[in-house]
Amino acid sequence: MQKRIWIQSMCLVISIMMLASMLVACGGGNTVNNKEEAAANNTGTGEQDNAGNAAVKGNADYKGEFVLWTWEPEHPTALAAFNEKYPNIKVKRVNVAAEDISKKLQTTIASGGELPDVVRIERGQKAKIFDMDILENLETAPYNADKSILFDYDLATFAKDDHLIAIPDDMSVAGIAYIKSLAKQYFGTDNPEEMEAIFTNWDVFIEKGKEVLQQSGGKVKMFPSLGDVNQTLKGQRAEPYFDGDKLNVPMLTSTVTDLVKFRDSGIIDKLDQWTPAWNATFGGEKYIFAMSPVWMPQYVIGPNDKKDDRWALMVPPGGGFIRGGSSHGIPKGAKNAELAWKWIEFTSMSQEGAEAQKKDGVFTHFKKAYEDQSFTNWTWRNFGSQDIGDKFFVDISATTKDMPENINDLVLDDVMNIVLQTLAKDDSFGVEQALDRIQKELKAKAPKIVWE
Structure with missing residues (x-):
C-alpha cells in the first residue's frame, strides 16, 4: 500500500516537472521581452546572465x-x-x-x-x-x-x-496672427474663435479686406506681402505640385489664379518678405494679419515688436499648414x-x-x-495671456496637412519668387502671363520637367 502511494507521488512530481519544462519552453519569448522592458530603465552595464546569455544593453553601455x-x-x-x-x-x-x-x-x-x-x-x-x-x-x-x-x-x-x-x-505648424486693436476696430471682435467664425474661407477674407481698405482710406491692408499669401496657399494646396518630373499644372494654375485675385483686390501690399521694411511691419499698425508658424512669435514678431499683448493667433481660412x-x-x-x-x-x-x-x-x-494640456500650454508676451500653444498644437494642428515635395519643387520655388515680384509690382501681369513666365523659367532651369 505504501509502495503504491510512493509510486503515485513520484508520478505526480514527474508530471509537474514535465509541465513546468513545457511552460518555460513555450514562454521563452516573454523572457526576452521582460529583459528588454527592464533594460529600458537600466543604467548599469550589460553583463551576462547566469546561463551565459548576453543581456540587453543598458544606457551606460x-x-x-x-x-x-x-x-x-x-x-x-x-x-x-x-x-x-x-x-x-x-x-x-x-x-x-x-x-x-x-x-x-x-x-x-x-x-x-x-x-x-x-x-x-x-x-x-x-x-x-x-x-x-x-x-x-x-x-x-x-x-x-x-x-x-x-x-x-x-x-x-x-x-x-x-x-x-x-x-x-x-x-513648424502655422496659423495666422493678427493685431487685436485693428481686428476690434474693423471686424468688431479680437477674439480668436469669433475671428475664425467670420473668416470661413479666403473669398470672405478678400471681401472683408476690401471693406477695411475703404474704411481706412487705403491706409490699412490685410497682409504686407504677396509672398505671405503664396506661402499660405502653397501650404494649403490640395495636391503636390509634382509627380516625379511631371508638373501638376491645374494645381499650380489654381494657386496663381488665387494670387492674382488677392493682388487685384488691393488688400495686399507690395513688400518683399524678409527685408528690413517687411520686418518693421510687425511693430506698426498698417497690416492686420501676419503668417505665423510656431517659430514666428519668438524669432520674428517678438524681436520686431517691443510692445506686449498686441497680437492674437487664429486658425487660417482653409486650415493650418507647414512652414519651415x-x-x-x-x-x-x-x-x-x-x-x-x-x-x-x-x-x-x-x-x-x-x-x-x-x-x-x-x-x-x-x-x-x-x-497633456499642461504640455501644450504656452504663452508669449506679444500675445498676452492667450494660450498660443493650445491654439497651435490643438486647434491649428487638427486642421493641418502637408505635401511631399521633390527636388523639382525647389526649382519652382525659385521661379515663383521671380514671378511674385512681377505680380506685386505690375497690375497688368495676369494669370496667363504668369503661367507663361513660369513655363519659360522652368524650361531654362530644369528641362526635364514635363508641363502637361
Missing part, C-alpha cells in the same frame, strides 16, 4: 562620440537631459550653415571624405538631400523607428520609398550610427525629450506629449 553637422547651437536643457540618460555618449558638433549642408555632403562624397553620423536638414534643402539617396532607412534595424508616434502629416513628408529616412525635430522646420537623418555607413540614433530617438521621439526641448523653446513632433 552606449559609449563613444558621434558627429553632428548642424547650424543650430544644441539646446542646453535637452542636451543635459540626454547626457544624464546616456552618460557615456558625447556629441561632436560641426557647424555647417543650413544652405551649405547639401553642398558639403556632395563635396565630401566626391572627395571620399567621411560623412557625419547625423545631419540636420532644413526644410528648404530636404528634397535635394533626400534625392541624393544617402540616408538610412530608419524603420529597419538597428533603428526600428516607430512612425506611429509622429503626426500623420509627417509620414509622407519625411519618407522616401514609403519609409522614414529623417525624423522631424522642431514643430528641420529634421535629422543618418547617412548610410555612418560609423557611430547607433549612438546618433539614441540622440535622435531621445530628443525627437520621447516624452523626456519633448519636455526638455520645450524648456529650450522647441516643440518636437512626439504626438503623445500633446495629449
Whole structure:
C-alpha cells in the first residue's frame, strides 16, 4: 500500500516537472521581452546572465562620440537631459550653415571624405538631400523607428520609398496672427474663435479686406506681402505640385489664379518678405494679419515688436499648414550610427525629450506629449495671456496637412519668387502671363520637367 502511494507521488512530481519544462519552453519569448522592458530603465552595464546569455544593453553601455553637422547651437536643457540618460555618449558638433549642408555632403562624397553620423536638414534643402539617396532607412534595424508616434502629416513628408529616412525635430505648424486693436476696430471682435467664425474661407477674407481698405482710406491692408499669401496657399494646396518630373499644372494654375485675385483686390501690399521694411511691419499698425508658424512669435514678431499683448493667433481660412522646420537623418555607413540614433530617438521621439526641448523653446513632433494640456500650454508676451500653444498644437494642428515635395519643387520655388515680384509690382501681369513666365523659367532651369 505504501509502495503504491510512493509510486503515485513520484508520478505526480514527474508530471509537474514535465509541465513546468513545457511552460518555460513555450514562454521563452516573454523572457526576452521582460529583459528588454527592464533594460529600458537600466543604467548599469550589460553583463551576462547566469546561463551565459548576453543581456540587453543598458544606457551606460552606449559609449563613444558621434558627429553632428548642424547650424543650430544644441539646446542646453535637452542636451543635459540626454547626457544624464546616456552618460557615456558625447556629441561632436560641426557647424555647417543650413544652405551649405547639401553642398558639403556632395563635396565630401566626391572627395571620399567621411560623412557625419547625423545631419540636420532644413526644410528648404530636404528634397535635394533626400534625392541624393544617402540616408538610412530608419524603420529597419538597428533603428526600428516607430512612425506611429509622429503626426500623420509627417509620414509622407519625411519618407522616401514609403519609409522614414529623417525624423522631424522642431514643430513648424502655422496659423495666422493678427493685431487685436485693428481686428476690434474693423471686424468688431479680437477674439480668436469669433475671428475664425467670420473668416470661413479666403473669398470672405478678400471681401472683408476690401471693406477695411475703404474704411481706412487705403491706409490699412490685410497682409504686407504677396509672398505671405503664396506661402499660405502653397501650404494649403490640395495636391503636390509634382509627380516625379511631371508638373501638376491645374494645381499650380489654381494657386496663381488665387494670387492674382488677392493682388487685384488691393488688400495686399507690395513688400518683399524678409527685408528690413517687411520686418518693421510687425511693430506698426498698417497690416492686420501676419503668417505665423510656431517659430514666428519668438524669432520674428517678438524681436520686431517691443510692445506686449498686441497680437492674437487664429486658425487660417482653409486650415493650418507647414512652414519651415528641420529634421535629422543618418547617412548610410555612418560609423557611430547607433549612438546618433539614441540622440535622435531621445530628443525627437520621447516624452523626456519633448519636455526638455520645450524648456529650450522647441516643440518636437512626439504626438503623445500633446495629449497633456499642461504640455501644450504656452504663452508669449506679444500675445498676452492667450494660450498660443493650445491654439497651435490643438486647434491649428487638427486642421493641418502637408505635401511631399521633390527636388523639382525647389526649382519652382525659385521661379515663383521671380514671378511674385512681377505680380506685386505690375497690375497688368495676369494669370496667363504668369503661367507663361513660369513655363519659360522652368524650361531654362530644369528641362526635364514635363508641363502637361
